[in-house]
Amino acid sequence: xxxxxxxxxxxxxxxxxxxxxxxxxxxxxxxxxxxxxxxxxxxxxxxxxxxxxxxxxxxxxxxxxxxxxxxxxxxxxxxxxxxxxxxxxxxxxxxxxxx
Amino acid sequence: xxxxxxxxxxxxxxxxxxxxxxxxxxxxxxxxxxxxxxxxxxxxxxxxxxxxxxxxxxxxxxxxxxxxxxxxxxxxxxxxxxxxxxxxxxxxxxxxxxxxxxxxxxxxxxxxxxxxxxxxxxxxxxxxxxxxxxxxxxxxxxxxxxxxxxxxxxxxxxxxxxxxxxxxxxxxxxxxxxxxxxxxxxxxxxxxxxxxxxxxxxxxxxxxxxxxxxxxxxxxxxxxxxxxxxxxxxxxxxxxxxxxxxxxxxxxxxxxxxxxxxxx
Numbered sequence: 587x588x589x590x591x592x593x594x595x596x597x598x599x600x601x602x603x604x605x606x607x608x609x610x611x612x613x614x615x616x617x618x619x620x621x622x623x624x625x626x627x628x629x630x631x632x633x634x635x636x637x638x639x640x641x642x643x644x645x646x647x648x649x650x651x652x653x654x655x656x657x658x659x660x661x662x663x664x665x666x667x668x669x670x671x672x673x674x675x676x677x678x679x680x681x682x683x684x685x
Numbered sequence: 686x687x688x689x690x691x692x693x694x695x696x697x698x699x700x701x702x703x704x705x706x707x708x709x710x711x712x713x714x715x716x717x718x719x720x721x722x723x724x725x726x727x728x729x730x731x732x733x734x735x736x737x738x739x740x741x742x743x744x745x746x747x748x749x750x751x752x753x754x755x756x757x758x759x760x761x762x763x764x765x766x767x768x769x770x771x772x773x774x775x776x777x778x779x780x781x782x783x784x785x786x787x788x789x790x791x792x793x794x795x796x797x798x799x800x801x802x803x804x805x806x807x808x809x810x811x812x813x814x815x816x817x818x819x820x821x822x823x824x825x826x827x828x829x830x831x832x833x834x835x836x837x838x839x840x841x842x843x844x845x846x847x848x849x850x851x852x853x854x855x856x857x858x859x860x861x862x863x864x865x866x867x868x869x870x871x872x873x874x875x876x877x878x879x880x881x882x883x884x885x886x887x888x889x890x891x892x893x894x895x896x897x898x899x900x901x902x903x904x905x906x907x908x909x910x911x912x913x914x915x916x917x918x919x920x921x922x923x924x925x926x927x928x929x930x931x932x933x934x935x936x937x938x939x940x941x942x943x944x945x946x947x948x949x
Contacts, residue, residue: 587695587696587699588691588807589691590803590806590807590809590811591703592699592736592740594802595706597795597799597802598707598795599707599729600798602710602711602795608783608790608791609783610714614761614765615714615719615722618723619713621753622726625729625733625749628745628749629736629737629740632737632740632745635742636813637812638812639812639813639814641814641817641818641831642831644744644745644828645828645831645836647742648748648828649836649839649843651745653846655752655757655847655850656846656849656850657850658761659850659853659854660853662761662854663853667858675769678779
């Protein structure tokens with residue numbers, strides 16, 4: 587087996603995450619799909635670090651995790667705020683900027 | 686630790702954990718309830734952590750378990766609890782054919798990626814991290830040397846980012862109190878002023894032989910009290926009738942027993 591298989595797995599996971607973002611209407615599940623895409627990118631970074639014999643990829647994956655944690659905190663706070671005013675977690679509901 | 690080549694053991698780990706990760710990801714997208722999605726993606730995260738460890742990144746594997754399955758997924762479950770578990774998806778498509786188009790896009794995208802990567806990478810050889818790890822004495826030491834060396838500024842900025850995120854979350858979820866907090870005394874006065882029944886409602890079923898919830902409590906005059914029946918049963922008119930003969934019997938019993946008590 588070739589370590590490139592890890593990159594292929596990450597491509598599959600990234601695509602599933604992208605489908606999730608486009609198909610699902612629940613804001614929280616959309617958010618989980620974004621997390622899945624970030625994780626897939628991390629897996630690719632780790633695999634590339636190993637293939638190139640260079641630890642930089644792992645450091646970048648670590649930074650991605652930090653940014654993902656911050657993003658989850660702010661994103662979920664926004665979802666809770668929207669839910670409070672609109673009583674819904676659907677991403678079709680907030681359409682005040684539409685017209 | 687790990688050379689460039691993949692041994693048979695790692696291949697087995699890859700196929701098992703990789704399959705589970707893909708199953709978790711698909712389950713996350715497919716399952717209707719948000720809680721099931723959260724559990725499925727937790728499965729994916731744990732398997733990704735195993736893959737990191739297998740892939741010469743033990744530190745990142747541990748961070749993955751602590752940060753993602755430990756903190757992020759718990760935060761997701763917590764927000765699901767706040768938002769309501771049964772806030773399921775609306776199945777109405779706002780844009781016609783969006784679901785099919787998104788699915789086709791995803792499949793095409795993955796085919797493009799896999800074909801491109803398969804062509805580009807399958808012939809390459811892998812160096813492995815042995816040399817890079819050995820230079821600093823280990824994987825964690827190597828990462829630390831990079832993080833506190835060339836990436837020091839970025840590392841410091843992440844501290845600012847985390848603090849800003851925490852502040853943002855607090856500001857976004859903070860609710861200003863517009864009116865003064867009502868005391869217990871005011872609440873109590875309000876309750877009595879409204880004229881409604883101020884205390885607890887009578888409990889259902891005060892019979893000796895029927896204590897089912899659909900049996901009304903008896904008032905002192907022997908009539909049944911409707912408000913002792915729980916609201917849902919009352920709405921459905923699901924109230925057990927009280928047999929007057931039975932009431933007399935019970936009264937007789939209580940008289941008898943009190944008479945005995947007096948005699949003692």
